[in-house]
Amino acid sequence: xxxxxxxxxxxxxxxxxxxxxxxxxxxxxxxxxxxxxxxxxxxxxxxxxxxxxxxxxxxxxxxxxxxxxxxxxxxxxxxxxxxxxxxxxxxxxxxxxxxxxxxxxxxxxxxxxxxxxxxxxxxxxxxxxxxxxxxxxxxxxxxxxxxxxxxxxxxxxxxxxxxxxxxxxxxxxxxxxxxxxxxxxxxxxxxxxxxxxxxxxxxxxxxxxxxxxxxxxxxxxxxxxxxxxxxxxxxxxxxxxxxxxxxxxxxxxxxxxxxxxxxxxxxxxxxxxxxxxxxxxxxxxxxxxxxxxxxxxxxxxxxxxxxxxxxxxxxxxxxxxxxxxxxxxxxxxxxxxxxxxxxxxxxxxxxxxxxxxxxxxxxxxxxxxxxxxxxxxxxxxxxxxxxxxxxxxxxxxxxxxxxxxxxxxxxxxxxxxxxxxxxxxxxxxxxxxxxxxxxxxxxxxxxxxxxxxxxxxxxxxxxxxxxxxxxxxxxxxxxxxxxxxxxxxxxxxxxxxxxxxxxxxxxxxxxxxxxxxxxxxxxxxxxxxxxxxxxxxxxxxxxxxxxxxxxxxxxxxxxxxxxxxxxxxxxxxxxxxxxxxxxxxxxxxxxxxxxxxxxxxxxxxxxx
Amino acid sequence: xxxxxxxxxxxxxxxxxxxxxxxxxxxxxxxxxxxxxxxxxxxxxxxxxxxxxxxxxxxxxxxxxxxxxxxxxxxxxxxxxxxxxxxxxxxxxxxxxxxxxxxxxxxxxxxxxxxxxxxxxxxxxxxxxxxxxxxxxxxxxxxxxxxxxxxxxxxxxxxxxxxxxxxxxxxxxxxxxxxxxxxxxxxxxxxxxxxxxxxxxxxxxxxxxxxxxxxxxxxxxxxxxxxxxxxxxxxxxxxxxxxxxxxxx
Numbered sequence: 058x059x060x061x062x063x064x065x066x067x068x069x070x071x072x073x074x075x076x077x078x079x080x081x082x083x084x085x086x087x088x089x090x091x092x093x094x095x096x097x098x099x100x101x102x103x104x105x106x107x108x109x110x111x112x113x114x115x116x117x118x119x120x121x122x123x124x125x126x127x128x129x130x131x132x133x134x135x136x137x138x139x140x141x142x143x144x145x146x147x148x149x150x151x152x153x154x155x156x157x158x159x160x161x162x163x164x165x166x167x168x169x170x171x172x173x174x175x176x177x178x179x180x181x182x183x184x185x186x187x188x189x190x191x192x193x194x195x196x197x198x199x200x201x202x203x204x205x206x207x208x209x210x211x212x213x214x215x216x217x218x219x220x221x222x223x224x225x226x227x228x229x230x231x232x233x234x235x236x237x238x239x240x241x242x243x244x245x246x247x248x249x250x251x252x253x254x255x256x257x258x259x260x261x262x263x264x265x266x267x268x269x270x271x272x273x274x275x276x277x278x279x280x281x282x283x284x285x286x287x288x289x290x291x292x293x294x295x296x297x298x299x300x301x302x303x304x305x306x307x308x309x310x311x312x313x314x315x316x317x318x319x320x321x322x323x324x325x326x327x328x329x330x331x332x333x334x335x336x337x338x339x340x341x342x343x344x345x346x347x348x349x350x351x352x353x354x355x356x357x358x359x360x361x362x363x364x365x366x367x368x369x370x371x372x373x374x375x376x377x378x379x380x381x382x383x384x385x386x387x388x389x390x391x392x393x394x395x396x397x398x399x400x401x402x403x404x405x406x407x408x409x410x411x412x413x414x415x416x417x418x419x420x421x422x423x424x425x426x427x428x429x430x431x432x433x434x435x436x437x438x439x440x441x442x443x444x445x446x447x448x449x450x451x452x453x454x455x456x457x458x459x460x461x462x463x464x465x466x467x468x469x470x471x472x473x474x475x476x477x478x479x480x481x482x483x484x485x486x487x488x489x490x491x492x493x494x495x496x497x498x499x500x501x502x503x504x505x506x507x508x509x510x511x512x513x514x515x516x517x518x519x520x521x522x523x524x525x526x527x528x529x530x531x532x533x534x535x536x537x538x539x540x541x542x543x544x545x546x547x548x549x550x551x552x553x554x555x556x557x558x559x560x561x562x563x564x565x566x567x568x569x570x571x572x573x574x575x576x577x578x579x580x581x582x583x584x585x586x587x588x589x590x591x592x593x594x595x596x597x598x599x600x601x602x603x604x605x606x607x608x609x610x611x612x613x614x615x616x617x618x619x620x621x622x623x624x625x626x627x628x629x630x631x632x633x634x635x636x637x638x639x640x641x642x643x644x645x646x647x648x649x650x651x652x653x654x655x656x657x658x659x660x661x662x663x664x665x
Numbered sequence: 666x667x668x669x670x671x672x673x674x675x676x677x678x679x680x681x682x683x684x685x686x687x688x689x690x691x692x693x694x695x696x697x698x699x700x701x702x703x704x705x706x707x708x709x710x711x712x713x714x715x716x717x718x719x720x721x722x723x724x725x726x727x728x729x730x731x732x733x734x735x736x737x738x739x740x741x742x743x744x745x746x747x748x749x750x751x752x753x754x755x756x757x758x759x760x761x762x763x764x765x766x767x768x769x770x771x772x773x774x775x776x777x778x779x780x781x782x783x784x785x786x787x788x789x790x791x792x793x794x795x796x797x798x799x800x801x802x803x804x805x806x807x808x809x810x811x812x813x814x815x816x817x818x819x820x821x822x823x824x825x826x827x828x829x830x831x832x833x834x835x836x837x838x839x840x841x842x843x844x845x846x847x848x849x850x851x852x853x854x855x856x857x858x859x860x861x862x863x864x865x866x867x868x869x870x871x872x873x874x875x876x877x878x879x880x881x882x883x884x885x886x887x888x889x890x891x892x893x894x895x896x897x898x899x900x901x902x903x904x905x906x907x908x909x910x911x912x913x914x
Contacts, residue, residue, distance in 0.1 A: 097721055158797070169803035193798055323723070568714040571678070572678050
């Protein structure tokens with residue numbers, strides 16, 4: 058067996074979610090030939106699951122009047138707990154209004170401003186101006202000074218994904234779906250493309266390009282409970298890490314969304330709280346104002362998630378058939394019309410999976426792994442560290458818009474904005490690049506993957522079960538690397554993961570591995586997934602401070618003197634632990650300070 | 666006492682030389698909250714690692730997991746076993762090309778549909794990055810969102826008599842998709858131009874009106890309304906073209 062097909066293009070885009078497709082459009086517009094690879098048909102990407110909306114400082118809605126990119130920038134930096142790249146954040150905030158309007162021109166049915174006086178369930182009374190009528194409206198979201206989250210009901214990711222994909226169809230950009238990149242091809246200096254496994258047939262293919270863009274999304278599935286789609290296994294980051302040359306940045310920065318719905322852990326949008334929803338405890342008490350008098354339910358996600366766990370620890374959680382401990386999301390007071398119009402998709406989810414009608418029932422919620430702030434470290438133009446001709450965008454990347462906590466509505470906004478900005482850089486680089494392919498080198502990479510596959514099929518290295526190892530990894534991350542972290546627990550997690558890593562190198566299939574065999578696909582991903590998990594756990598162990606979502610109970614304060622820096626995790630050949638390096642985080646637009654919400658400001662609640 | 670469930674599942678791997686289509690049975694005890702997503706994964710992880718099926722979001726928003734469950738096309742992820750008899754027959758969707766077992770190639774089918782129906786905004790306006798967005802009534806945006814919600818799962822196609830016998834029929838999903846652009850003021854296509862795309866037997870006039878699609882749409886899109894809207898518009902456009910002396914094939 059050798060490579061079945063070899064494809065050559067100017068640009069190879071791995072992944073077909075919003076960031077990936079938007080960058081492909083930008084490159085194709087420059088006349089470059091582009092091939093997109095995807096595990097699944099593009100419109101099924103996890104981008105489509107984004108619910109609440111996209112942050113952009115349009116300032117049309119009454120509660121957003123006077124908004125501008127500078128205020129958006131300040132919210133983003135505070136939200137990140139000063140961990141983000143401020144230059145990236147500035148470029149993003151300046152560009153995202155244009156992106157929203159371009160998406161509008163492409164067909165996104167953004168909800169619009171309707172003029173007149175309004176009274177929201179949250180108690181807010183406003184009057185939308187006649188002169189703004191028909192322009193794109195926005196809703197409130199966590200950690201923001203202005204209402205700027207543009208939306209289409211609570212199916213924003215769906216509409217944006219479908220519309221961006223219409224442009225891909227219109228431009229005739231080649232998409233090879235059910236095609237998984239399983240290894241990067243490189244010569245130690247330059248990325249030449251990927252070896253990919255065809256998930257229809259099991260064949261190995263070679264894709265060669267001047268530029269390779271990784272836009273494969275997050276790695277939420279390293280946790281047993283995650284809001285992420287089941288395909289979010291961090292495949293793109295893993296193949297970059299495996300080179301030993303490309304580092305992952307800030308992998309310890311993991312977002313836990315306050316409102317995942319047990320027992321299936323599907324997301325209930327932040328828009329539910331943005332539109333005026335409450336969090337209630339077992340006494341039906343709205344507890345968030347006790348902890349966060351200013352922001353209440355709409356502090357940043359890391360803060361709300363911590364407050365919820367804190368409240369459960371204090372004995373106010375609910376025990377029910379949904380989960381051993383949880384809290385309630387209450388949107389009943391928003392009224393049936395609002396709930397089933399503007400929060401329709403989550404209402405369907407609550408109905409489908411728990412038989413609950415949020416217009417009259419409480420919905421169980423618990424903080425759940427939601428977003429990977431870390432990823433393939435790139436510079437501000439999207440160039441990955443370590444290899445030329447390699448780019449990364451979206452959740453797969455650590456471009457570093459989000460630092461240690463991402464604001465709600467900033468990730469969907471990042472996808473298309475990074476796709477646009479980095480896509481331009483990809484095009485510029487590719488137009489000036491040549492590529493030489495040493496075919497022996499390429500065949501060597503194919504051979505390596507063939508050998509991995511043959512060993513898994515024959516069981517030469519052992520007979521470990523891929524699914525058992527995956528489950529144990531997910532549980533280790535839940536037990537030791539979750540919302541609240543401590544040195545000893547993290548150390549135990551690292552030790553467990555190392556043991557699992559060694560076992561993952563001894564996986565043997567129980568099936569034949571023939572054709573599009575799903576067990577083989579999982580087995581091939583396992584060592585890479587555990588390496589990523591170890592980057593999270595070990596990075597968290599070594600970072601002896603608390604910042605944003607990284608909350609160390611043994612080091613509860615942010616430590617700007619020692620830790621205003623970004624973790625870079627490398628995986629050296631033969632290692633069973635990442636090698637960590639650090640780089641400084643610059644703060645040219647806003648010096649480190651207090652966020653105005655969170656524990657530093659509001660303090661702990663007095664016991665009641 | 667918990668029920669013993671028996672899953673009778675269609676098995677066939679076209680890439681395995683000599684493999685023949687057959688039904689295979691798996692049994693285990695039902696537990697609380699069991700969905701077809703959990704059941705199929707349990708079978709694959711614990712009983713038969715070769716079983717092929719597709720899930721992505723497992724939240725009924727991505728449309729990956731449509732399959733025939735006891736004869737009806739459904740999204741497996743949101744199908745609770747408690748609503749089914751203890752014997753559950755699972756088959757792949759018809760019409761779409763089989764990849765293996767319960768996995769079918771909806772991706773290629775839908776991409777071809779988008780291209781054939783030119784399902785994108787047609788406009789001569791050039792995007793001006795410095796201009797404000799064009800105003801639109803919120804009501805219109807909400808109207809567009811309704812058909813836009815289609816997740817392209819293929820349930821309506823699988824259940825459609827016409828789609829099962831006529832290979833080029835675009836199905837309710839296709840007509841719904843085109844109607845979404847018809848009601849979008851940003852698309853500058855005339856009715857006559859739409860007529861060229863869907864004013865035929867493979868499009869709006871291929872539907873024989875059985876409306877199983879509307880009953881079985883997992884997103885509960887009002888397909889009957891959308892189909893009627895497209896048909897009405899296309900019938901009017903057809904008449905207009907006839908009066909104008911254009912020969913309609």
